[in-house]
Amino acid sequence: MTRSDTGRITQQRIAQLAGVSQSTVSFVLNGRSDGSVRIPQDTRDRILKVIEETGYVADPSARRLAGADNHILGVFTYEPAFPTESLDFYTPLLAGIEAGAETVGSDLLLFTSAPVSGGRRELFHERNRLRLADGVLLLGVEMDPDELARLVAENFRVVAVGRRDTPGIPYVGIDYASAAGELLRRAGGLGHREVIFLHRSSLGESVLDRRRGVVDGAREAGLALTDRTTDGTDVEADWTAVRESGATLLVVEEPDLAAALLELAVRDGVSVPSDLSVVALGSASRPGADAAELTRLQPPRAELGERAVELLARILADGDAVPAAERRVLLPCPILDGETLGAAAVAR
Numbered sequence: 650m651t652r653s654d655t656g657r658i659t660q661q662r663i664a665q666l667a668g669v670s671q672s673t674v675s676f677v678l679n680g681r682s683d684g685s686v687r688i689p690q691d692t693r694d695r696i697l698k699v700i701e702e703t704g705y706v707a708d709p710s711a712r713r714l715a716g717a718d719n720h721i722l723g724v725f726t727y728e729p730a731f732p733t734e735s736l737d738f739y740t741p742l743l744a745g746i747e748a749g750a751e752t753v754g755s756d757l758l759l760f761t762s763a764p765v766s767g768g769r770r771e772l773f774h775e776r777n778r779l780r781l782a783d784g785v786l787l788l789g790v791e792m793d794p795d796e797l798a799r800l801v802a803e804n805f806r807v808v809a810v811g812r813r814d815t816p817g818i819p820y821v822g823i824d825y826a827s828a829a830g831e832l833l834r835r836a837g838g839l840g841h842r843e844v845i846f847l848h849r850s851s852l853g854e855s856v857l858d859r860r861r862g863v864v865d866g867a868r869e870a871g872l873a874l875t876d877r878t879t880d881g882t883d884v885e886a887d888w889t890a891v892r893e894s895g896a897t898l899l900v901v902e903e904p905d906l907a908a909a910l911l912e913l914a915v916r917d918g919v920s921v922p923s924d925l926s927v928v929a930l931g932s933a934s935r936p937g938a939d940a941a942e943l944t945r946l947q948p949p950r951a952e953l954g955e956r957a958v959e960l961l962a963r964i965l966a967d968g969d970a971v972p973a974a975e976r977r978v979l980l981p982c983p984i985l986d987g988e989t990l991g992a993a994a995v996a997r
Contacts, residue, residue: 745954837870
């Protein structure tokens with residue numbers, strides 16, 4: 650008998666066709682035994698034959714409730730991952746997640762039904778389907794700490810991609826603070842004494858880590874720091890602020906903004922790095938063929954995604970046996986030397 654002969658195939662229908670109880674079908678499907686149930690091999694073979702002939706596919710949510718793994722890893726993004734302006738950030742990250750899932754033999758399920766409000770998705774809502782997956786990777790610059798705390802309280806198996814302050818949330822992140830601090834110390838060693846820092850307004854942990862690295866690095870290197878918050882929409886105003894600051898070093902959080910400011914420097918005859926050094930705290934997106942190679946942080950986003958999958962797989966396999974110290978991991982962040990950091994300009 651085939652699926653077309655019976656309509657929707659259920660466990661109850663499988664049991665009828667095989668001449669057994671529905672609970673027996675459930676035991677065979679989930680590969681479970683409580684020690685008191687012994688299913689003869691010929692009965693198992695009969696059930697499996699009916700399953701094959703009907704093309705039955707188990708409901709993944711029912712399997713999760715029964716304690717069986719579906720080999721499905723969920724991916725939830727607080728910000729949409731596929732708009733053009735997000736591709737450069739998310740593409741290597743998603744590539745790493747895909748590679749990690751292939752390594753552990755799991756499929757990926759991208760949760761996209763959550764409503765978007767103010768550019769961010771809500772993790773818990775009436776269409777929540779998180780439990781379809783064995784475990785979930787969380788992506789986003791900013792995450793709701795109340796939602797993260799609820800995940801911990803309700804024992805969801807999750808790993809955040811990026812460092813999180815919420816107690817109990819496992820994560821794999823990037824050590825932005827150390828790398829940003831090292832950039833500022835290098836600049837101090839090249840004679841820079843005045844620096845202006847252009848950054849976004851955000852309470853995301855990765856943003857705060859980069860900011861902390863810049864502030865601490867400037868203090869350790871003896872640099873006077875001018876701080877400017879910007880959303881990058883008025884590049885001319887940002888450039889005017891840079892020129893008026895008298896700084897010989899410009900630190901820009903967003904590499905796209907740094908590239909735009911480099912174009913204005915060329916327009917105004919400001920030589921980089923002879924007159925002004927410029928460094929960015931992230932990977933450049935699509936630099937032009939003639940653009941200078943930015944000195945910048947080069948976060949290993951593909952490795953970040955792959956390592957997050959590995960940690961989630963460990964938690965799914967070993968549960969509480971995974972030590973607390975190994976549930977929160979920071980990867981070192983390389984620095985690309987580039988062409989835009991040089992010795993401080995002589996006072997003009």
